[in-house]
Amino acid sequence: xxxxxxxxxxxxxxxxxxxxxxxxxxxxxxxxxxxxxxxxxxxxxxxxxxxxxxxxxxxxxxxxxxxxxxxxxxxxxxxxxxxxxxxxxxxxxxxxxxxxxxxxxxxxxxxxxxxxxxxxxxxxxxxxxxxxxxxxxxxxxxxxxxxxxxxxxxxxxxxxxxxxxxxxxxxxxxxxxxxxxxxxxxxxxxxxxxxxxxxxxxxxxxxxxxxxxxxxxxxxxxxxxxxxxxxxxxxxxxxxxxxxxx
Amino acid sequence: xxxxxxxxxxxxxxxxxxxxxxxxxxxxxxxxxxxxxxxxxxxxxxxxxxxxxxxxxxxxxxxxxxxxxxxxxxxxxxxxxxxxxxxxxxxxxxxxxxxxxxxxxxxxxxxxxxxxxxxxxxxxxxxxxxxxxxxxxxxxxxxxxxxxxxxxxxxxxxxxxxxxxxxxxxxxxxxxxxxxxxxxxxxxxxxxxxxxxxxxxxxxxxxxxxxxxxxxxxxxxxxxxxxxxxxxxxxxxxxxxxxxxx
DNA sequence: GGGCGGAACATTGTATACATTATTGCCACC
DNA sequence: GGTGGCAATAATGTATACAATGTTCCGCCC
Numbered sequence: 001x002x003x004x005x006x007x008x009x010x011x012x013x014x015x016x017x018x019x020x021x022x023x024x025x026x027x028x029x030x031x032x033x034x035x036x037x038x039x040x041x042x043x044x045x046x047x048x049x050x051x052x053x054x055x056x057x058x059x060x061x062x063x064x065x066x067x068x069x070x071x072x073x074x075x076x077x078x079x080x081x082x083x084x085x086x087x088x089x090x091x092x093x094x095x096x097x098x099x100x101x102x103x104x105x106x107x108x109x110x111x112x113x114x115x116x117x118x119x120x121x122x123x124x125x126x127x128x129x130x131x132x133x134x135x136x137x138x139x140x141x142x143x144x145x146x147x148x149x150x151x152x153x154x155x156x157x158x159x160x161x162x163x164x165x166x167x168x169x170x171x172x173x174x175x176x177x178x179x180x181x182x183x184x185x186x187x188x189x190x191x192x193x194x195x196x197x198x199x200x201x202x203x204x205x206x207x208x209x210x211x212x213x214x215x216x217x218x219x220x221x222x223x224x225x226x227x228x229x230x231x232x233x234x235x236x237x238x239x240x241x242x243x244x245x246x
Numbered sequence: 247x248x249x250x251x252x253x254x255x256x257x258x259x260x261x262x263x264x265x266x267x268x269x270x271x272x273x274x275x276x277x278x279x280x281x282x283x284x285x286x287x288x289x290x291x292x293x294x295x296x297x298x299x300x301x302x303x304x305x306x307x308x309x310x311x312x313x314x315x316x317x318x319x320x321x322x323x324x325x326x327x328x329x330x331x332x333x334x335x336x337x338x339x340x341x342x343x344x345x346x347x348x349x350x351x352x353x354x355x356x357x358x359x360x361x362x363x364x365x366x367x368x369x370x371x372x373x374x375x376x377x378x379x380x381x382x383x384x385x386x387x388x389x390x391x392x393x394x395x396x397x398x399x400x401x402x403x404x405x406x407x408x409x410x411x412x413x414x415x416x417x418x419x420x421x422x423x424x425x426x427x428x429x430x431x432x433x434x435x436x437x438x439x440x441x442x443x444x445x446x447x448x449x450x451x452x453x454x455x456x457x458x459x460x461x462x463x464x465x466x467x468x469x470x471x472x473x474x475x476x477x478x479x480x481x482x483x484x485x486x487x488x489x490x491x492x
Numbered sequence: 493g494g495g496c497g498g499a500a501c502a503t504t505g506t507a508t509a510c511a512t513t514a515t516t517g518c519c520a521c522c
Numbered sequence: 523g524g525t526g527g528c529a530a531t532a533a534t535g536t537a538t539a540c541a542a543t544g545t546t547c548c549g550c551c552c
Contacts, residue, residue, distance in 0.1 A: 089334075254506085314533075514531100
């Protein structure tokens with residue numbers, strides 16, 4: 001258990017198992033036994049159980065009849081659906097924000113982040129600050145989720161964004177070269193502006209439609225990452241390898 | 247622990263705690279301590295922990311920083327949002343089913359359930375079989391969720407429907423008298439028919455809109471149940487009392 | 493040869509002791 | 523009087539022994 005640091009055994013085990021699942025080391029359908037993992041990680045069964053419970057909460061594991069857990073299967077289609085679902089939920093948050101009105105402080109923060117995102121763009125792909133954009137983009141989407149002031153919607157949105165490669169920042173830099181990524185982000189940022197304008201003007205239907213289409217950039221990037229191969233049971237591991245390469 | 251029967255300590259504790267939360271006996275914000283519950287239920291801490299993990303999975307409890315759980319707060323607004331969210335997810339499932347096409351066997355089963363639902367209606371409110379309708383309605387919605395053939399969407403839909411009083415069958419009989427309930431169900435059944443027709447004709451946008459509006463019947467019934475009082479921290483317990491009365 | 497039964501095994505369920513960590517409140521000190 | 527730290531307390535974190543429950547596979551009987 002020296003692989004991942006910090007916290008207690010439960011947290012380390014949770015992180016380690018999450019990593020193995022997203023890596024594809026633990027393929028979908030694998031049954032996890034407490035004893036096996038306890039031996040493997042050289043700790044007792046108690047933190048293993050706790051970690052598996054938390055991963056079931058995240059949706060990475062499924063409880064199986066008669067006790068125990070299996071790794072949930074994530075095919076390419078599942079990831080596409082997860083991204084679509086994130087778009088639907090972000091769209092709902094944006095629509096409700098537009099319909100009910102947003103807290104001024106929240107709106108101000110959203111606009112501030114929008115300005116910061118703008119600052120990441122240079123005149124061309126070479127001058128683009130991709131890392132800063134990725135970080136700010138995540139915060140922008142967080143703030144947007146808060147704008148609807150609904151704990152229930154925020155909660156479920158956070159859940160869906162935890163699914164493998166469904167988060168708003170998962171595919172910011174996924175294009176095969178900087179020029180393609182740059183173009184992709186130009187479109188994304190234009191949508192950010194339009195989304196905020198729609199919310200401010202109380203145009204709920206427009207806000208919802210933009211948020212959905214915005215998420216589909218991620219879908220497009222995901223499909224581009226798989227353009228050369230066919231989806232299959234190794235989807236996650238191939239995607240993880242792809243993500244490592246940059 | 248003789249209150250709830252069947253299964254092991256974990257299951258009984260899970261059911262017992264769920265009941266207390268939905269009843270309002272454990273108000274939102276209450277911190278649950280393993281030791282306190284263990285003493286109360288006269289069992290050890292282990293099944294208590296396990297039960298709390300599962301309820302966190304259902305969204306009834308929240309993990310708190312530094313360990314432990316608190317009961318999640320469900321106000322009237324939260325329930326309204328949960329119902330809206332269910333409508334959004336059912337709408338997405340219906341839209342995707344229309345766009346991608348449905349499995350013939352699945353469609354046949356949906357139509358069969360639709361016929362059965364039809365059979366619950368008599369000429370007037372007095373002849374209506376409310377219990378049968380409630381049961382069939384739940385199965386109809388289950389089958390509809392399956393029609394999109396997406397494990398991810400089905401999974402999240404099931405989750406949201408688990409939130410207190412957000413399920414499709416929660417408010418079937420919630421109106422103050424049979425005549426009002428009957429009218430409500432006439433509208434609901436008309437929407438069922440329209441929804442199936444839209445899916446069959448591949449009219450995705452229409453299917454989505456109908457499913458959303460369909461869920462808003464539940465919202466209307468929820469608000470009717472609260473017409474006389476103001477929402478507050480006792481929302482859940484008042485609603486539970488209301489549900490008991492019939 | 494097929495199906496039933498039972499024993500051996502694997503796995504999860506439960507209790508409990510002990511370790512570790514967070515919280516609380518008091519007291520000394522500034 | 524306020525603030526810092528320290529001790530007491532209470533909670534969760536962990537390990538482990540034992541119980542209960544499936545599961546599997548082998549042999550027996552039909």
